[in-house]
Amino acid sequence: GKENRVLFYLLGLLLLQAGKENRVLFHCLGLLLLQAGKENRVLFHCLGLLLLLAGHCILDAHSLLLSLWPHVISIYPVFENQCSTLNVCAEYVHTFFSNMLLSLRWEEAKYEDGVKWKFLEHKGPHFPPEYQPLPDNVHFYYNGNIVKLSLAAEEVALFYAQMLDHEYTTKEVFRNNFFKDWRKEMTLEERMLITDLSKCDFGELHAMHVEKVEARKAMNKEDKLVIKEANQRIVDEYGFCMLDNHRERIGNFKIEPPGLFRGRGEHPKQGYLKKRIQPEDVIINCGKGSRVPEPPAGHRWKEVRYDNTVTWLASWTENVQGSCKYIMLNPSSKLKGEKDWEKYEVARRLKSCVDRIRLQYQQDLKSKQMVNRQRAVALYFIDVLALRAGNEKEEGETADTVGCCSLRVEHITLYDRLEGSDCVVEFDFLGKDCIRYYNKVPVTKRVFKNLKLFMENKEPGDDLFDRLNTGLLNKHLSSLMPGLTAKVFRTYNASITLQEQLRKLSNGTANQAEKLLSYNRANRAVAVLCNHQRAPPKTFDQSMANLQSKIEVRREQLTLAKSELTLAKKEVKGHCSDSKLLALVERKKKAVQRCEEQIMKMEVQATDREENKQIALGTSKLNYLDPRISIAWCKNMEVPLEKIYNKSQRDKFAWAVDMTQTDFIF
DNA sequence: TGTGACACTTAGAAAACCCCGG
DNA sequence: CCGGGGTTTTCTAAGTGTCACA
Structure with a gap:
């Protein structure tokens, strides 16, 4: 009632x-x-x-x-x-x-310290399909002879065969590592026989793989739909979990399939076999009182635990590097969203005290303590150049890459004078993912003098900051501001740069294409600062040329349309105000206008693309730029949000979309 | 004070998808 | 309708930073 x-x-x-x-x-x-x-x-x-x-x-x-x-x-x-x-x-x-x-x-109460959730229920991870043995007509040859491999050896051989078109298989380290691990999978007889990789012929295996890929591409609509639906069912079943009051998307609910390890750059472990993960390797984490996920038939989990101080739903140890892998929530989830928000709030707090901190490290450049001087110079690099912290890494376990604290003397060159500037430092080193950082930067006299001092009596291979590490640096930073670490500077400098550039570059009276160009340019300034690079797309030159020729075609159309317009106007003058002729003039005017607009749009696009050749905007957009800056800009510029954020980006930044007003300032 | 395990963020490549012009 | 090129999504490697422990 x-x-x-x-x-x-x-x-x-x-x-x-x-x-x-x-x-x-x-x-x-x-x-x-x-x-x-x-x-x-x-x-x-x-x-x-x-x-x-x-x-x-x-x-x-x-x-x-x-x-x-x-x-x-x-x-x-x-x-x-x-x-x-x-x-x-x-x-x-x-x-x-x-x-x-x-x-x-976004208004629910926070939990006590360390607790991330109260209820968590999920179906466990999804496992990749079992290995399908080769059909009888596909053979592996050793030394010219057909060899029928055991199932385990065959599977690993196929991993290699599938990569034959890839540069990896030309690398010595990759080939050796692969061969070493492959032999471990062989039976005794196979191991006795197969002793030389160069005598292996994977041609038929490779051809079969290529054929499969082609066949899948050429599949008709119905079959594609069938596959799509099957995938959707997997997502529906495994792709979501219940976390507290919310049904959340899981980020990576699939167990990583086996394959050959694809380390970046000159990775000493590239080519090693990444083993198939069994349910017996997997730890499940869920809420007490939730339904515990069922392991696949005939299997059991390694462990089921109920730890609500962490955010992962399942984990396993990967065999190549021995590190943990986790199944976690999608960025669109409340849990991740709040963490993201927090990150930007810390960066905004840095904004309010960055002047003080800068003054502090300028002072420290003169410190009597060598540690403090090194810390000050490192901080200067991190702040001005947005370098990463640079944790130490185990030698021989990974590619030789460095960050700020792990810079070595061979990574910088000092010039008293270079290209019209005094005190220039030339950086040349490989950073995260083996992306090269190359930059020539004029620095203050004091920084320069300190660097000379740090380089004294050192040889290539020696640490530039021999008294400093990330632990020491972060300890100092957190004493200057709660929650401050080296990476916060990257977030802060990225976001403040975007805000600053948007203010400088954008013009409320410009058309939409121009507005978007200025947004992308601001975004680009950040990507350059953070050194976010990409391999130029393979088809870059071609597609640029295509675009240019399209512009040419339009230009010709424009000339034509213009002359037609003039002609039409003349006729109107002759036959004063014939309604049909007037309509014609209008039509022609429209055509000219349309052409001009399209040319302008394409030219802007061409500029944008050219400037973006080797620069990746995605990483900064997703990880460093406070979305509220972009959302407020869109509102102020009357640009629809979907012009700068696609669907998943809008989902990830739902928290910001919900709360941002036009007056937001980072 | 160093060290390794652990948890979580950041990263570019590759695969998948989708849309537009011929 | 189809192919190719651009965009989005997926994948998983590679970082950062904290904490417990010796």
Whole structure:
């Protein structure tokens, strides 16, 4: 009855205040009851079921709804033929819950220290399919003879064969590592026989693989759809989890399939076999009182634990480097979103005290203590050049790359004078992912003098900052501001640069293409600062040429359209105000305008693409730029958000989309 | 004070997808 | 409708930073 609806509404409000587990649900329920007409039986039935389920800590409205509809239809078969009624009802309930949950999403209470969640339920990771043995007509040859390999050896051989088109297989280290690990998978007989990789012929295996790839590309629509649907079913089953009150997407719910290790750059372990992961290798993490995921038939998990101080759902140890791998949530999740927000808030706090900190390290450049001087110079690099911290790495385990604290003397060259500037430092080293950092930077006299001092009596291979490491640096930083570490400078400098560049470059009266060009240029300034590079696309020159020729074609069309317009105008003069001729003039005018617009758009695009040849914008956009800056800019410039963020970026930054006003300042 | 395990963010390449012009 | 080129998504390697422990 009506009184009960009001009662439920009040109960919802009360629970909301009290911060109880089911508060969101009850609140929604109360509001829904309040609004729903008595005559809406389906809705009321849903609510009844909802109430029942509320006791079973399944709290996500959307998934509830999905599971409820078949039920509703089974009870009210008559509605199956009344799609519109059902759809209207479904839509109503869905929108209602979605809005309600959205508005409450960012306002829920925080948990006590270290606790990341209270409830976590998932289906466990998805395992890659079993190895399919080669068909009988595909052979491996050794020394010209067909050799039928054992299943294990065959699988690994195929990993190699699939990579034959790749540069990896030309590298000595890769080949040797692969061969060493491959032989471990062989039977004794195979090992006795196969002793030389250069005598192996993987040609048929490789051809089979290429053929498979081609076949998949050439598949007709229906077959593609079948595959797509099968994939979708996997996503539906394994791709989501229930974390507290939310149904969240999981980021990487698939166990990494076996293969050959693809380390970047001159990685000493490239080519080693990355082994197949079994359920027996996997640790499951979930909530106490949740349904524990079932291991695949005939298997068991390595361990099931209930640790709510971490955010991963499953983990295993990878065999090549011995490191842990985790299954975690998608960036769109509340958990990740809040962490992201926090990151930018720390960076904004740095903004308010960065002047003080800069003054401090300028002072420290004169310190009597060598450690402090080194720390000051390192900090100067991190702040001005946005270098990474540079943790030490185990030698021989990874490619030889460095960051700030791990710079060695051979990575910089000092010039008293270079290209018209005094005190120039030339940097040349490989950073993360073996991306080369090359830069010539004029520095202050004091920094320069210190660097000379640090280089004294050292040889290539010696640390530039021999008294410093990231631990020491971060300890100092956190004493200057709570939560401050070296990487915060990258976030801060990236975001402040974007804001600054947007202010400088954008013009409210420009057209949309120009606005977007200035946004991309601001983004580019950040990518350059952070040294985010990419391999120029293989088809770059070709596609640039294509674009240019398209522009040419349009130019010709424009000339033509212009002359047609002039002609039409002349005729109008001759036959004063013939309505048909006037319309023609208008049409021609439009055509000219359209051509001009298209040419302009393409030219802007060409500029943008040329400037972007070797620069990757994605990384900074996704990890360093406070999305609120971009969202506020879009609002102020009246540029639709989807012009700068695609769907998944908008999902990831949902927190910022929800809260950003036009007056946001980083 | 150093060290390794662990958890989590950041990164570019490659695969998959999708859209547009011929 | 189809192919190719650009965009998006996926994949997983490679960093950062903290903490417990010796």
